[in-house]
Amino acid sequence: MNAPWSMNKRAGTAVAARDAFCAFVCDEATVEILKPVVTDMGWQAEKIHKGGLRNAVQTLSVSASPQILMVDLTDCHDPLTDINALAEVCEPGTIVIAMGEINDVGLYRDLLASGIHDYLLKPLHSEIVRDSLHNAQAALHGSKVTAQDEARPHVAVAVIGARGGVGTSTVASSIAWVCAEQLDRKTALLDLDIHFGVGALSFDLEPGRGLTDALENPGRIDSLFIERAIVKASEKLAILSAEAPINAPLLTDGAALHHLQDQLVQSFDAVIIDLPRLLAVQNPHLLTEISEVVVVTDLTLAAARDTIRLLSFLSMHAPAAKVRLIANKVPAQGQPEVARKDFEASVERTIDIMLPLDAKHAVAAAKQGKSLAQSATGTKVAAELAHLAQQVMASMSEDGGTNEHSLLGKLKDLKSLLAIKK
Numbered sequence: 468m469n470a471p472w473s474m475n476k477r478a479g480t481a482v483a484a485r486d487a488f489c490a491f492v493c494d495e496a497t498v499e500i501l502k503p504v505v506t507d508m509g510w511q512a513e514k515i516h517k518g519g520l521r522n523a524v525q526t527l528s529v530s531a532s533p534q535i536l537m538v539d540l541t542d543c544h545d546p547l548t549d550i551n552a553l554a555e556v557c558e559p560g561t562i563v564i565a566m567g568e569i570n571d572v573g574l575y576r577d578l579l580a581s582g583i584h585d586y587l588l589k590p591l592h593s594e595i596v597r598d599s600l601h602n603a604q605a606a607l608h609g610s611k612v613t614a615q616d617e618a619r620p621h622v623a624v625a626v627i628g629a630r631g632g633v634g635t636s637t638v639a640s641s642i643a644w645v646c647a648e649q650l651d652r653k654t655a656l657l658d659l660d661i662h663f664g665v666g667a668l669s670f671d672l673e674p675g676r677g678l679t680d681a682l683e684n685p686g687r688i689d690s691l692f693i694e695r696a697i698v699k700a701s702e703k704l705a706i707l708s709a710e711a712p713i714n715a716p717l718l719t720d721g722a723a724l725h726h727l728q729d730q731l732v733q734s735f736d737a738v739i740i741d742l743p744r745l746l747a748v749q750n751p752h753l754l755t756e757i758s759e760v761v762v763v764t765d766l767t768l769a770a771a772r773d774t775i776r777l778l779s780f781l782s783m784h785a786p787a788a789k790v791r792l793i794a795n796k797v798p799a800q801g802q803p804e805v806a807r808k809d810f811e812a813s814v815e816r817t818i819d820i821m822l823p824l825d826a827k828h829a830v831a832a833a834k835q836g837k838s839l840a841q842s843a844t845g846t847k848v849a850a851e852l853a854h855l856a857q858q859v860m861a862s863m864s865e866d867g868g869t870n871e872h873s874l875l876g877k878l879k880d881l882k883s884l885l886a887i888k889k
């Protein structure tokens with residue numbers, strides 16, 4: 468626990484491995500509220516024990532204390548005195564979140580003064596528990612989340628292809644590059660195509676083991692872990708990508724992915740997720756925190772069919788997200804397989820951006836190990852990709868963009884940078 472607690476437990480004894488999390492709660496209803504939140508955080512639901520503070524003191528007197536401890540004070544007659552008994556058995560640095568039924572500001576202040584990190588009033592609410600645990604994690608790693616941090620505008624963008632090979636990864640890496648290098652935002656590109664992803668490859672980088680490690684050990688995912696796991700394409704652009712072996716497929720559960728996504732959003736201004744559509748379909752909860760979805764398609768019959776299905780899926784599972792439809796590889800001359808007008812009629816919405824087929828620059832980008840937006844600077848395809856990134860990032864702007872130091876101010880500057888060469 469935090470100062471001013473006296474910590475004299477286990478002086479001279481071997482330090483046992485510490486669990487990331489453990490809870491001691493008095494009633495079944497609280498257990499049920501905690502379970503899904505704890506699982507989402509990547510911890511085991513088995514770490515939620517029945518029995519309140521007394522059980523916590525008994526258990527922790529003979530075992531290592533966890534990094535984050537939740538303890539129920541409902542059964543305590545004198546919470547402050549009982550909390551001192553807990554201090555005697557807790558190891559230094561343990562973050563303790565207490566909960567109870569007493570709604571009293573005086574008690575709340577006294578508990579915080581005695582080193583408790585937070586006090587939650589029962590009955591618990593999932594969102595409040597989640598926030599408190601995130602704060603505890605941040606405090607654990609010395610980066611306590613402040614009100615200012617929480618207000619920090621950020622955007623989580625999922626880029627999903629209606630079909631394979633339509634250019635989803637090309638669009639995702641380009642949006643990420645524009646956000647980082649031209650809009651000056653701290654950006655992460657998360658490539659969730661774990662086995663066949665090209666997130667790192669498209670920037671001529673080795674993916675490293677960061678993402679694989681993160682998904683194999685979800686309990687370890689925190690801001691510090693992410694800092695080590697990412698591969699830096701530049702000062703502002705971080706890549707999290709993998710080339711997991713295909714002979715021993717990495718089994719990932721949706722909770723780990725969700726937790727990873729959550730952690731990235733806390734650490735970066737913009738998180739651009741290259742999200743394979745099958746993964747999204749199998750784990751729709753990955754879309755719950757997404758503010759922007761970019762659906763990439765080409766103008767073919769099969770893609771029209773799948774765009775219809777994907778848009779309907781998104782309206783069900785990401786109702787609050789802004790969805791943009793991008794047609795890629797649109798031939799500069801001649802008719803595409805399905806004309807734009809017919810495509811729009813069949814998917815019952817307009818296409819937001821048309822990206823031209825530009826084989827010459829796509830090949831050059833691959834050879835240079837650069838995003839298409841960077842490699843093709845000055846061309847129509849790069850200008851449209853930058854325009855897309857601007858639109859996506861404009862949702863971060865809080866002040867309407869009148870201020871020239873605002874994001875929209877920067878976007879206007881960018882427009883002048885992007886004079887299209889013929």
Ligand SMILES: Nc1ncnc2c1ncn2[C@@H]1O[C@H](COP(=O)(O)OP(=O)(O)OP(=O)(O)O)[C@@H](O)[C@H]1O
Binds near residue numbers: 660823848
């Ligand atoms: N506008 C474009 N013009 C020409 N080539 C393009 C364009 N966009 C993407 N490509 C090329 O199409 C190929 C497939 O692109 P990409 O890997 O981005 O597709 P994807 O949809 O992510 O594929 P997958 O379904 O395998 O993940 C790449 O060789 C890429 O360079």
Ligand SMILES: [Mg+2]
Binds near residue numbers: 637660665741
């Ligand atoms: Mg791809």
